[in-house]
Amino acid sequence: MRILVLGGTGFVGRHAAAALRARGHDVVLGTRRPKRARRNLPEALRSCALRETHLESLTTRYVWDPLLAGVDAVLNCVGILRERGSETYDRVHHMAPAALANACERRGLRLVHVSALGLRRESRSWFLRSKLAGEHRIRASAADYTIVRPSLLDGDGGYGARWLRWFARWPVHFVPADARGRTAALQVRDLGEALAVLCEARGRADLREVELGGSAARSMAEYLAALRAPSGGRRALRVPVPAILARLVSHVCDLLHFSPYSYGHLELMRRDNLPAVNLLPALLGRAPAPVGRDLPRMRPAYAFAAMGTGHETPVPPSPQ
Numbered sequence: 001m002r003i004l005v006l007g008g009t010g011f012v013g014r015h016a017a018a019a020l021r022a023r024g025h026d027v028v029l030g031t032r033r034p035k036r037a038r039r040n041l042p043e044a045l046r047s048c049a050l051r052e053t054h055l056e057s058l059t060t061r062y063v064w065d066p067l068l069a070g071v072d073a074v075l076n077c078v079g080i081l082r083e084r085g086s087e088t089y090d091r092v093h094h095m096a097p098a099a100l101a102n103a104c105e106r107r108g109l110r111l112v113h114v115s116a117l118g119l120r121r122e123s124r125s126w127f128l129r130s131k132l133a134g135e136h137r138i139r140a141s142a143a144d145y146t147i148v149r150p151s152l153l154d155g156d157g158g159y160g161a162r163w164l165r166w167f168a169r170w171p172v173h174f175v176p177a178d179a180r181g182r183t184a185a186l187q188v189r190d191l192g193e194a195l196a197v198l199c200e201a202r203g204r205a206d207l208r209e210v211e212l213g214g215s216a217a218r219s220m221a222e223y224l225a226a227l228r229a230p231s232g233g234r235r236a237l238r239v240p241v242p243a244i245l246a247r248l249v250s251h252v253c254d255l256l257h258f259s260p261y262s263y264g265h266l267e268l269m270r271r272d273n274l275p276a277v278n279l280l281p282a283l284l285g286r287a288p289a290p291v292g293r294d295l296p297r298m299r300p301a302y303a304f305a306a307m308g309t310g311h312e313t314p315v316p317p318s319p320q
Helices: 011-022 034-040 061-068 089-107 126-140 159-168 188-199 220-231 243-256 263-269 280-284
Strands: 002-006 026-031 049-052 073-076 110-114 144-150 172-176 209-212 237-241 303-306 312-315
Touching: 002 011, 011 026, 011 073, 011 188, 026 034, 034 049, 061 089, 073 089, 073 188, 089 110, 089 126, 089 144, 110 126, 110 188, 126 144, 126 263, 144 188, 159 220, 172 220, 188 209, 188 280, 209 280, 237 243, 243 263
Parallel strands: 002 026, 002 073, 026 049, 073 110, 110 144, 144 209, 172 237
Antiparallel strands: 303 312
């Protein structure tokens, strides 16, 4: 198959493209800046054809025709964290995927669209609402589609993953007090492999909507501790940040385009974002790769054992 990977030079797209190449497919990479992207591609992808792609301009089905010429399937890995000029949430997450689904329907192409877990109509974040609107428009089409909702991603080269790894090394972890929701973080390579399998799954009505996650469900505080654990350092001190302050900081980060922390992500952290049915093991044919390492539970310094006198005396814990 010849597969167009939109966002093919990005975090998810690179790994999906590499997995597709490993499975023998011809891959075309859609990217905003082909000349610059070529220099930064890993060796395995440098022979791929590149097509200049600006989703904010691809909001009607007919303008997709030149990009879709000669391909059998499309994998859409494009997403924006924040708006810049004409790159708006509505255009990139909603209008362009809707037009793409209609174009794929008309041309009989397979479409795999990467979305996210935790999208709700009640969300106050337009980042999240625009992704949900895009899903609705894809479902309304008659295309051969799969909507993929992965959990939090870890791996080399990811903007958010790099920040979280860096923050996990701090001796103090500042976590929003109401960030009690759990995620099931997964390795981006596992996601790339799963996306490659889904690109091949033509006509599978049972794979219209696929939710993917790793094997461990953790809150953000637990996830940061798990990322820190392999370094062998001492446990970080957890400092809960009051909800109102955490929200204010998220809006400031959005305004300044600083860090991956945003109001949309704060909303996600407040609720569980776990796959209803995790299809990752079935798609991979194996267990997901682990992300981080859970710390052993704290034990009291002394155990209390009942002695023959009827009194309870502190005794050292077992060396085991």
